[in-house]
Amino acid sequence: MxxxxxxxxxxxxxxxxxxxxxxxxxxxxxxxxxxxxxxxxxxxxxxxxxxxxxxxxxxxxxxxxxxxxxxxxxxxxxxxxxxxxxxxxxxxxxxxxxxxxxxxxxxxxxxxxxxxxxxxxxxxxxxxxxxxxxxxxxxxxxxxxxxxxxxxxxxxxxxxxxxxxxxxxxxxxxxxxxxxxxxxxxxxxxxxxxxxxxxxxxxxxxxxxxxxxxxxxxxxxxxxxxxxxxxxxxxxxxxxxxxxxxxxxxxxxxxxxxxxxxxxxxxxxxxxxxxxxxxxxxxxxxxxxxxxxxxxxxxxxxxxxxxxxxxxxxxxxxxxxxxxxxxxxxxxxxxxxxxxxxxxxMPHLALGDAPLLKRYLGREALSLEVIALAKAHGNAPVYAEERDVLADLFYTGRDADLAFYARNPQGVPKSHYEQRYPLPNDVTGPVLAVLSRPTACAPLAPAVQVGREPGAYADRNLTATLVDGACLAAE
Incomplete structure (x- = not known):
């Protein structure tokens, strides 16, 4: 000094x-x-x-x-x-x-x-x-x-x-x-x-x-x-x-x-x-x-x-x-x-059609929708493949007494959720799948579009579909 x-x-x-x-x-x-x-x-x-x-x-x-x-x-x-x-x-x-x-x-x-x-x-x-x-x-x-x-x-x-x-x-x-x-x-x-x-x-x-x-x-x-x-x-x-x-x-x-x-x-x-x-x-x-x-x-x-x-x-x-x-x-x-x-x-303030803070909105709302659907189907386990969907499901659903699963990786996991919470190979019974892609598994109940609230998922075309867990695991 x-x-x-x-x-x-x-x-x-x-x-x-x-x-x-x-x-x-x-x-x-x-x-x-x-x-x-x-x-x-x-x-x-x-x-x-x-x-x-x-x-x-x-x-x-x-x-x-x-x-x-x-x-x-x-x-x-x-x-x-x-x-x-x-x-x-x-x-x-x-x-x-x-x-x-x-x-x-x-x-x-x-x-x-x-x-x-x-x-x-x-x-x-x-x-x-x-x-x-x-x-x-x-x-x-x-x-x-x-x-x-x-x-x-x-x-x-x-x-x-x-x-x-x-x-x-x-x-x-x-x-x-x-x-x-x-x-x-x-x-x-x-x-x-x-x-x-x-x-x-x-x-x-x-x-x-x-x-x-x-x-x-x-x-x-x-x-x-x-x-x-x-x-x-x-x-x-x-x-x-x-x-x-x-x-x-x-x-x-x-x-x-x-x-x-x-x-x-x-x-x-x-x-x-x-x-x-x-x-x-x-x-x-x-x-x-x-x-x-x-x-x-x-x-x-x-x-x-x-x-x-x-x-x-x-x-x-x-x-x-x-x-x-x-x-x-x-x-x-x-x-x-x-x-x-x-x-x-004032997070919903918008310039045009979308809120300025779009990426920080709608996440909890999606999770609450999915959790309500899972409970309506007898506390069905929830499956999702996208990391951001899983992240908020685990957080918002922390007291929901539901199981949340990620994709079972073939090879190196691509997220913490695939590493620690993969869908079990021996899963049985109905599973609520939250996906942005079609699934070959036959729906056990009509698919529901979720995440439509203005925010992060508004353009993602996410659906929640009840499917057979064994079919999802095989897929």
């Missing part, structure tokens, strides 16, 4: 800001009118059964949701999503603690304000995601890495390894931290912490992630395989490479992820990487990795989120010399931060 910077008095205003923003986000979340999204419902289901790994993601998000809903004694959507705003608030405090060591008190306060304003943080405070759960631990690893660079104490190395290990249990993208630290050591002599400290960091990291590695080893490398499948060129999906258009789309999307002014300021910071120091390496690694992916196959806008835990303090350092641009950037982001939760208060 530089001796010439003012580091006093930053914590109280940062905590006050974080508390106020988090409380407002919780208040708005309490009136959120959207249904749980597919992934959120799946994470909730995982959280009902403790494990060191799950089908498509590492386990931390399930543990967090399971702990919060268990303590609250409620599985309501508010409690499933409630950790998001708190985790991002904690991240803002940690990043402020990092900024104060490099640039001083004012930088700490502006860093916290800037982070809380990010569109990705606003969205992550409404919908619970693995990015959100990873955030505070990745930020803490950066803080401990900075302390390690300053005084070379092995305790900071161990703590950095511990924190990034926990972040890895939230999302495998946390591995970018280790690559960033390696690049920083290669480029900046001041970031070379010594082999002993590097070994301590790696040992702590390995100790934390070992249970998840063992779980994968005993479960057919399920999570690793799914992660590779997301990277189509690795899995050999055979899709045409997007090329420069894919790269342009990815970089354009990043202006939306963190806001146009802040992302532009970050690009300026990266152009000054030599002056910005080792933190720039933690930004470059994710951005370059996902850029390569965007040339070869599809990408999602959030795949480079790991870049912005180090990137936000760097961007705010650049904007410190341009206070008008800083104010404009925060104003734009604040407008987005308010608009997103306000939209959830």
């Amino acid at each position: 530089r001796p010439d910077i003012d580091t006093r008095g930053w914590l109280a205003p940062v905590l006050a800001l974080v508390a106020a923003v988090t409380a407002l986000r919780w208040l708005l979340l309490a009136y959120d009118g959207t249904d749980l999204f597919v992934d959120e419902a799946q994470y909730w289901l995982w959280g009902q059964h403790f494990a060191f790994g799950y089908y498509s993601k590492p386990p931390l998000i399930a543990w967090v949701i399971g702990a919060v809903t268990g303590l609250a004694r409620s599985d309501a959507p508010f409690w499933v999503r409630m950790p998001g705003a708190a985790l991002h608030g904690a991240t803002a405090v940690v990043l402020a603690a990092l900024a104060v060591r490099v640039w001083g008190r004012r930088a700490a306060i502006w860093t916290a304000a800037g982070y809380l304003s990010l569109p990705m943080v606003s969205l992550g405070s409404i919908l619970i995601s693995t990015d959100t759960v990873m955030a505070p631990f990745f930020a803490a690893a950066l803080l401990f890495w900075r302390r390690l660079v300053e005084d070379r104490r092995s305790q900071w190395a161990a703590l950095a390894g511990l924190m990034i290990g926990v972040a890895f249990l939230a999302k495998y993208a946390a591995i970018y931290f280790l690559l960033g630290a390696a690049l920083a050591a290669l480029v900046f002599p001041a970031a070379r912490v010594g082999w002993r400290n590097a070994a301590a960091m790696l040992a702590a990291f390995a100790a934390v992630i070992l249970p998840n590695l063992l779980w994968n080893a005993f479960n057919g490398l399920a999570t690793f395989t799914h992660t590779a499948d997301n990277v189509g060129w690795v899995a050999g999906a055979g899709r045409p490479a997007p090329g420069p258009l894919g790269l342009a789309e990815f970089w354009a999307s990043q202006f939306a992820v963190v806001g146009p002014v802040i992302f532009a300021a970050l690009l300026v910071a990266l152009a000054r990487a030599r002056r910005m120091g080792g933190l720039a390496c933690f930004v470059l690694v994710p951005l370059l990795a996902v850029s390569v992916q965007s040339l070869l196959d599809r990408t999602n806008a959030n795949w480079a989120v790991a870049a912005y835990f180090a990137g936000l303090p760097l961007a705010m350092a650049v904007l410190a010399d341009a206070p008008r641009w800083r104010a404009a950037g925060l104003a734009v982001n604040a407008a987005i931060a308010l608009a997103l939760p306000v939209l959830t208060l």
Whole structure:
């Protein structure tokens, strides 16, 4: 830490800001009118059964949701999503603690304000995601890495390894931290912490992630395989490479992820990487990795989120010399931060024929229709093949005392539901099949069209048909 910077008095205003923003986000979340999204419902289901790994993601998000809903004694959507705003608030405090060591008190306060304003943080405070759960631990690893660079104490190395290990249990993208630290050591002599400290960091990291590695080893490398499948060129999906258009789309999307002014300021910071120091390496690694992916196959806008835990303090350092641009950037982001939760208060607001939040509506309504039909047919088991249908059936039907089944996979399961809840081969009796395709099994009762309410299923042509279970299993 530089001796010439003012580091006093930053914590109280940062905590006050974080508390106020988090409380407002919780208040708005309490009136959120959207249904749980597919992934959120799946994470909730995982959280009902403790494990060191799950089908498509590492386990931390399930543990967090399971702990919060268990303590609250409620599985309501508010409690499933409630950790998001708190985790991002904690991240803002940690990043402020990092900024104060490099640039001083004012930088700490502006860093916290800037982070809380990010569109990705606003969205992550409404919908619970693995990015959100990873955030505070990745930020803490950066803080401990900075302390390690300053005084070379092995305790900071161990703590950095511990924190990034926990972040890895939230999302495998946390591995970018280790690559960033390696690049920083290669480029900046001041970031070379010594082999002993590097070994301590790696040992702590390995100790934390070992249970998840063992779980994968005993479960057919399920999570690793799914992660590779997301990277189509690795899995050999055979899709045409997007090329420069894919790269342009990815970089354009990043202006939306963190806001146009802040992302532009970050690009300026990266152009000054030599002056910005080792933190720039933690930004470059994710951005370059996902850029390569965007040339070869599809990408999602959030795949480079790991870049912005180090990137936000760097961007705010650049904007410190341009206070008008800083104010404009925060104003734009604040407008987005308010608009997103306000939209959830009136989720059926439409432009044209479909609600703006169509993909977050109609899921519970479909499940309630299907559950009512199953009960009307003597509590018949319910079968579905589509992951989003199954996700909400398990969530909405958690107290319905019904059995829900997925397709029995021939080969590698394509979802958690196929992995854990396949239709038994020896099933007998009537089964209510919820399908978007015709079935060769003769109906035991007239088919019913379901999911017609405006929302996610309005155009899916889903039907619920009572059929013989043995026929369905054979099919």
